[in-house]
Amino acid sequence: DAGVIQSPRHEVTEMGQEVTLRCKPISGHNSLFWYRQTMMRGLELLIYFNNNVPIDDSGMPEDRFSAKMPNASFSTLKIQPSEPRDSAVYFCASSRDRVGHTEAFFGQGTRLTVV
Amino acid sequence: GESVGLHLPTLSVQEGDNSIINCAYSNSASDYFIWYKQESGKGPQFIIDIRSNMDKRQGQRVTVLLNKTVKHLSLQIAATQPGDSAVYFCAEKSSGDKLTFGTGTRLAVRP
Numbered sequence: 001d002a003g004v005i006q007s008p009r010h011e012v013t014e015m016g017q018e019v020t021l022r023c024k025p026i027s028g029h030n031s032l033f034w035y036r037q038t039m040m041r042g043l044e045l046l047i048y049f050n051n052n053v054p055i056d057d058s059g060m061p062e063d064r065f066s067a068k069m070p071n072a073s074f075s076t077l078k079i080q081p082s083e084p085r086d087s088a089v090y091f092c093a094s095s096r097d098r099v100g101h102t103e104a105f106f107g108q109g110t111r112l113t114v115v
Numbered sequence: 116g117e118s119v120g121l122h123l124p125t126l127s128v129q130e131g132d133n134s135i136i137n138c139a140y141s142n143s144a145s146d147y148f149i150w151y152k153q154e155s156g157k158g159p160q161f162i163i164d165i166r167s168n169m170d171k172r173q174g175q176r177v178t179v180l181l182n183k184t185v186k187h188l189s190l191q192i193a194a195t196q197p198g199d200s201a202v203y204f205c206a207e208k209s210s211g212d213k214l215t216f217g218t219g220t221r222l223a224v225r226p
Contacts, residue, residue, distance in 0.1 A: 004158075033214070043159070043204065043216040056213055091158050103149055104214055106158030 004107035006092050012113045018080040021110045024073055025094030033104055034067055034077050035091040043091075049075065050097075082114045123202065125221040134192040136220045138205030143186060145207035149214065150179060150190045154201045162190070162203075192222075200224045 005024040013019050025032045033048040047057040049069045057067070064083070069075040079086055089111050093104040128134045140148070146167040151159035165172045165179045165188075172179050178191040188205050202221050206214040 035216075042218045045213065045215070048213060093158075103161045103164055105161065106151075109158050 004092055004094055004105055006090075006107035006110050008110060009108060010111045010113075012115065013082055015083055015114055016081045017114075018078065019082045019086075019112060019114075021077040021090050021092075021112070023075045023077070023092030023107060025075070025092070026096075026105055027073065029094035029096045029105075030072065031095045031097065031104070032069060032075050033093040033095075034075070035093065035106075036088045037091060037109070038088045046077070079112075082112075084114045087112055087114050123219050123221045125223060127223045127225060128195050129225050130195060130197060132195055134190075134195045134199070134222060136190045136192075136203050136222065138188040138190075138217050138220075140186050140188060140205065140207045140217070142207060142209045142215075143183075145209040147208040148179070148181060148188055149206045149208075150177075150188075151204045151206060151216075152199075152201045153204065153219070159204060195222075195224050197224050197226060 004026055007022045011019060031050045034046040035043050036046055037043045044059055046059045047067045048055055052069045052072060065079055067077045089109045091106050091109045093106040095104040126136060149164045150162040152162050153159045163174045163177050163179050165181050167183060170181050176193045180189045190203060192199055200223055202219045204219045205217045208214050
């Protein structure tokens, strides 16, 4: 299995531009998570989906952030308009519901820089 | 804006010694815990997990201990190697599949 695949690996964009981050979870996993990691706040959960349905988006910073999961093999996290304070590494992770074991597997992350 | 980042606690150990990394969790309802390792430039990687009905679980060179009374989790690494140098996170799950991560501990292995 290729693991969780994120694209792009690096993104540099100007303030005000729209940014779209992409994620392909591990096949067969039915939970998907978007995390943001910064030096200031560590690893923060933004939103997670179960069976393609958003379950908890309480970590989404504000209306500029939106996430979708149109099918079991693809999710996007969009920031519009982007701001310099959005600069961070964004991780996608997936897990499979199994009794007793629900570890999440992480992708390599997308390093976003907003200038 | 803020100018001070998270101050990660750092554990420095001699190669070959045992390492113990500690974590305090906050939610007494949490029923599942995971330790992750994150190397520079990579995503967190699963190491070992434990459910709340256990107090100890062993893997290859790693042991996780859970003390629910004081809400404390520890990761023990035997015979620490240079490749163990990384940031280690504990994570807790209290409802659904949502994992909440701690701030992390940096492990530095001295040759």
